[in-house]
Amino acid sequence: MPESRSTDWAVEAHGLVKVFGDNRAVDGVDLSVRTGTVYGVLGPNGAGKTTTIRMLATLLKPDGGEATIFGHDVRREPQIVRQLIGVTGQYASVDETLSATENLVLFSRLNGLSRADARRRSSELLEEFGLSEAAKRPLKNFSGGMRRRLDLAASLISQPPLIFLDEPTTGLDPRTRAQMWDTIRRLVATGSTVLLTTQYLDEADQLADRIAVIDRGIVVAEGTADELKGSVGSASLLLRLADPASLERARQAILDVLHVDAVLSPEAGRITAPMSDPDSVTDLLIRLRTDGIAVAEIAVQQPTLDEVFLALTGHDTTAADAASGDPAGPGAELELEGAR
Amino acid sequence: MTQLTIAPGVSRTLKNHVSIGQTVQNSLSMAWRGLLKVRRTPEQLIDVTVQPIIFTLMFTYIFGGAIAGSVANYLPLLIPGILVQTVVTTSVVTGVQLREDMDKGVFDRFKSLPIARIAPLAGALLADTVRYAIATTLTFVMGFVLGYRPEGGIGFVILAGLLVIVSSWAISWIFAFFGVIARSAASVQGISFLVLFPLTFLSNAFVPVDTLPVFLQWFVNINPVSHLVTAVRDLANSGTWTGDAWISLLGAAVIVAIFAPLTVRAYMKKA
Numbered sequence: 064m065p066e067s068r069s070t071d072w073a074v075e076a077h078g079l080v081k082v083f084g085d086n087r088a089v090d091g092v093d094l095s096v097r098t099g100t101v102y103g104v105l106g107p108n109g110a111g112k113t114t115t116i117r118m119l120a121t122l123l124k125p126d127g128g129e130a131t132i133f134g135h136d137v138r139r140e141p142q143i144v145r146q147l148i149g150v151t152g153q154y155a156s157v158d159e160t161l162s163a164t165e166n167l168v169l170f171s172r173l174n175g176l177s178r179a180d181a182r183r184r185s186s187e188l189l190e191e192f193g194l195s196e197a198a199k200r201p202l203k204n205f206s207g208g209m210r211r212r213l214d215l216a217a218s219l220i221s222q223p224p225l226i227f228l229d230e231p232t233t234g235l236d237p238r239t240r241a242q243m244w245d246t247i248r249r250l251v252a253t254g255s256t257v258l259l260t261t262q263y264l265d266e267a268d269q270l271a272d273r274i275a276v277i278d279r280g281i282v283v284a285e286g287t288a289d290e291l292k293g294s295v296g297s298a299s300l301l302l303r304l305a306d307p308a309s310l311e312r313a314r315q316a317i318l319d320v321l322h323v324d325a326v327l328s329p330e331a332g333r334i335t336a337p338m339s340d341p342d343s344v345t346d347l348l349i350r351l352r353t354d355g356i357a358v359a360e361i362a363v364q365q366p367t368l369d370e371v372f373l374a375l376t377g378h379d380t381t382a383a384d385a386a387s388g389d390p391a392g393p394g395a396e397l398e399l400e401g402a403r
Numbered sequence: 404m405t406q407l408t409i410a411p412g413v414s415r416t417l418k419n420h421v422s423i424g425q426t427v428q429n430s431l432s433m434a435w436r437g438l439l440k441v442r443r444t445p446e447q448l449i450d451v452t453v454q455p456i457i458f459t460l461m462f463t464y465i466f467g468g469a470i471a472g473s474v475a476n477y478l479p480l481l482i483p484g485i486l487v488q489t490v491v492t493t494s495v496v497t498g499v500q501l502r503e504d505m506d507k508g509v510f511d512r513f514k515s516l517p518i519a520r521i522a523p524l525a526g527a528l529l530a531d532t533v534r535y536a537i538a539t540t541l542t543f544v545m546g547f548v549l550g551y552r553p554e555g556g557i558g559f560v561i562l563a564g565l566l567v568i569v570s571s572w573a574i575s576w577i578f579a580f581f582g583v584i585a586r587s588a589a590s591v592q593g594i595s596f597l598v599l600f601p602l603t604f605l606s607n608a609f610v611p612v613d614t615l616p617v618f619l620q621w622f623v624n625i626n627p628v629s630h631l632v633t634a635v636r637d638l639a640n641s642g643t644w645t646g647d648a649w650i651s652l653l654g655a656a657v658i659v660a661i662f663a664p665l666t667v668r669a670y671m672k673k674a
Contacts, residue, residue: 142419156508
């Protein structure tokens with residue numbers, strides 16, 4: 064096997080397809096995840112995120128396309144792939160009737176650890192994930208956050224080089240969510256590659272090195288968070304004036320210096336202008352000073368990933384009804400440069 | 404977080420096959436899980452504790468006088484019969500519980516682990532032999548309380564019990580198969596009892612075969628359950644290992660050979 068092929072890429076998928084009845088849940092997905100990075104798959108409910116992950120994790124057989132994990136084909140060498148991955152599902156994949164310790168010992172034993180090693184590894188992981196005190200309690204009394212942490216701990220037993228996290232923070236409160244993010248960051252620091260799915264744009268923004276936006280079974284855009292944001296448009300400049308009466312003069316100044324039309328909101332004394340070159344803003348500020356226009360507030364606003372998502376898919380992240388066949392939005396055709 | 408650096412994927416040497424040793428090891432680990440579950444939810448044992456007691460009592464006093472003239476004469480005929488019927492019926496629960504179990508998220512993890520594919524099924528079925536052992540013991544104890552004194556002695560009674568447990572384990576693969584292909588736990592129960600009632604009642608478990616109409620005798624005589632019942636009677640009542648015992652074991656082997664691969668394949672297909 065050509066070694067060079069598999070060193071760089073933890074995941075390579077080309078044209079993955081999965082059909083459930085009439086529904087093409089995944090319709091030709093391409094993904095390339097570089098080893099040692101966090102890759103975010105972003106999309107609304109029903110976009111095909113979970114199905115994609117399940118195919119990569121050998122839980123589902125693809126109906127078309129191919130996928131390799133560190134160079135190993137998911138269809139031909141599933142047992143090898145399983146030794147390289149850890150999977151944390153959307154619904155806690157731990158045994159409800161067993162205690163936390165029993166769960167981890169069971170999964171350790173199944174991972175081939177000896178009885179003594181299994182005990183040691185379980186208590187290490189429980190310690191790391193702050194579950195030592197609850198170790199002996201049945202899972203029925205665990206909170207959602209504790210369950211997720213146990214689930215993640217179970218995925219780390221064999222120290223897999225690739226970890227799939229399917230919506231790791233869905234349904235968690237903000238504090239638990241931040242803890243989960245920390246855990247994921249520390250995981251990457253140890254050399255793991257992480258592929259996570261999420262419906263939260265800020266989560267992808269916070270964690271992922273690269274993001275694929277997926278909608279109705281296809282990848283509609285791929286790139287870094289900044290590239291994605293850059294693709295929908297430039298940043299905008301926000302000015303609030305001390306004296307609303309000077310709004311018109313300020314608009315003229317912006318037209319002269321930045322050569323763009325600004326939008327006025329007279330009642331708030333605010334001006335918004337598209338800003339392509341941050342450097343020219345200094346010229347504008349000098350001009351405002353010489354004209355004697357006092358500025359009360361100045362801000363630069365980047366487009367949010369929410370706006371990106373809306374532009375790419377033509378619908379927002381919550382109203383993702385696969386059945387409603389509304390036409391793709393204006394940016395749906397957008398393919399980013401530098402994806403590879 | 405462990406500060407160990409994780410070995411990169413490419414530098415690991417890995418096999419795509421699971422050895423027999425690992426398969427056994429994985430299945431035993433899964434059986435351990437099954438036993439833990441039984442300990443956590445002892446209410447699951449109600450059927451194997453209450454049913455042998457109630458059924459043995461009922462059948463003994465309802466049919467004893469009519470079929471064998473007296474309760475004491477009926478016991479050597481009935482106890483092996485009711486033992487087989489009770490334990491085989493219990494194996495249906497294996498299929499039902501497997502279905503319920505498979506609907507839980509933990510089975511996703513089992514599938515994503517580098518373990519033998521058969522292990523989650525074999526483990527569950529193996530753990531259930533504890534249930535069969537409980538039912539077997541209680542039926543014999545109940546018989547003893549009612550006055551049953553097997554001539555074969557304790558050794559052959561244990562051997563008879565083991566034969567029933569092994570056979571039921573084999574039969575439980577049939578219900579495991581239904582469990583895997585069925586949509587819900589309730590439908591597993593439905594299909595299974597449809598199979599089970601003719602098998603257990605159209606046998607020599609409760610009545611002498613020569614009292615039956617001729618066309619029924621034909622079926623009863625080829626029914627594997629009849630052979631198992633006869634084997635248990637011969638072992639417990641006269642301490643002899645007969646051809647029926649061999650037929651029972653052969654039948655058990657055939658069932659496993661057919662249904663274990665079928666079940667595993669269906670399990671693998673089901674996402």
